[in-house]
Amino acid sequence: MIIKSKFKDYEVVITQTDSFIQNISSPLAFYVIDKIVYELYPSLFKHISPEALYLLDATEINKTIDTALDICEKITDIPAKRNTLLISCGGGIVQDVTGFVANIMYRGIKWIFIPTTLLAAADSCIGGKTSLNYKKFKNLLGTFYPPDIIYIYPKFFDTLTPYDYTSGLGEVVKFNVMTGLNGLVNMEQNLEKLLNKDKITIQNFLETSLQFKKYFIEIDEFDKGQRILLNFAHTFGHAFEVTSQYHIPHGSAVAIGMLVANHIAVLRNLLSKEIALRIESLVKGIVILELKKEWFNLDEIIIVIRKDKKQTSTALTAILLNSQFDLAVFNDIKPEEIALSVENIIQNVLNLK
Template sequence: MNDLQVNLGSRSYPVYFDSDHFEKIPELIAANFNSKVFLITDTNVEKLYRTSVTAILKKVHCEHDWIIVPAGERYKGLITTADVVGELLKKGAHRQSSLIALGGGMVGDLAGFVAATYMRGISYAHIPTTLLAMVDSSVGGKVAVNHPLAKNVIGAFYQPKFVFGDSRFLDTLSKREMVCGLAEIIKYGLIAELSFFEWLETNWEKILTNDVKSVRQAVYTSCLIKTRIVEKDEFESGPRMILNFGHTVGHALENLSGYETIKHGEAVLYGMIAASYYSMKMNFLKQEDYIRIERILTAIIKNHEEKAVADFIKKTSWKDLLGKMLSDKKSTGSMKLIVLKGIGRAEVHAVTDQSKVADAFEHLKVLS
């Protein structure tokens, strides 16, 4: 079992990634929690895994209960949060109880936020079931829910007790969901490690076909890069901000679509192209490096062509996008972008000429 340790003093925790080892779940629960656990999952994951996970937990007499929420990012808000809290109260959850998020990023964000706030904080763990969650939201302790006007603006920093990912979960993912995870994986190469990006240039198709060896390497390397960044800046006051590469445009696109037309990973793909194009036009990034970046990102987009997404990009106005970008929680009243100074080198940049960002967005329409 591959594992990493996120070293944050008293808030440190392990991150595991394995293949076909569901039986590890009760061991991890027993080692970290000493009271009843409540598994939070969505309707999609429930259909696929509730029976098998319940059987494993019953076999070792683990006291547990389930809370099921609707599937989809548009349900990651205060209404669903209140519903989950209500279920916890009805089922007798107390301060020694624990939560387990079994699902993708939406479930992890929601369950983590509930754990951070229920009775002023209870323990939780994350068992991510999507590639995106395995490399992104499950590591780092950022938990949040959405407001109708902006994504992830109601939240906290709250670390889990452990993270456990198993490649078996990926067997049931659609290609579209695998693409979403691949987007975040490529992000790590672009912002922090040239050699990883070079490996992805020749191996990204293997990841999309769920080649176990390639996926294990991609997940491990992504989590290692993120862990190193989080350990330096747990509360996102400086270096950690580079993890938001592609997310300023990406989050704005998601919000404008009502969290339906375009998925998070797809939005980040387009956001990374826009940020890379802007970096090139500002002479931060060499043209030949931009060409490499655009080549791999557009190849991935075309590999799973979603006409509705392309149509949405073309129909979105710069004025609407700008409004959402300026309301982003990272903007502090002015626009900031994570830019590339080379493949593997990123930094925070204060935008002084918004027309250049507009040009980058218009370039996306040409590609769509």
């Protein structure tokens, strides 16, 4: 799959070849690798010398400018400099940090991204966004800087914890719901197979998710127009990540965010209860982590939403779905509506007492 970009067109390659990392290695390469992945797959990385390697402890707390600068510092020690090829291997956190580094280092060096989580492979690897957390704000700092090429090696998903794997499914469910009734039905019919990590099913959903995202990022690469629709469920999802102090991973937070958006849409008579319930049942199937009520502090949620970078005025903005599966931006969302819907979701859907 080729993604058209103002920077350069770039390709997504799905590979099953165990030696693919070795095959792309170069004397100019500098590697940033997720520490857990490096330990789980020693044979894939044995050719890498310690001077050309940075192991990243992939936590939201480390997704900062300090970590980015630490990597820059290490790159300045290697001889390649401007010709450095940054090879980044990990999930969305490693991607966000390395994309940022590749962009600012010598005003932009080449980089290759190898997603190792379902979320990164099915969603974040394309689109070119780089993001860092700043103080209490999720993804506040960032740029656009797509990789030169992306290699997806689905075997990486075998070792994901159920918690991280199902977080990735959160974004996959979101994409499918956004595509319309067929997407919803497709998801309902295949959820069990996806939960059982059926290889062919995963690959099909990977491709359709990326294909769906490709449409939006190609028409609006810099997020000035239609791409904002991809933010469906994220206004609330980002808030839950922050108010749970990142105990709720990104994709799971987005899945719960979708329930809140849908509840508001039902109250506004935009979305039928029947569709909302079908989506709810999918989300319940994939949010497996034990949620705590204190992660959903209503006052804090509203404060965080107000500070979200997508909010441009005093009224709150969110994207809502209707019964025809059209998405639209609403700039008149009231804090009371959000509070009511979050309350309903945590009590009646997630059963948090």
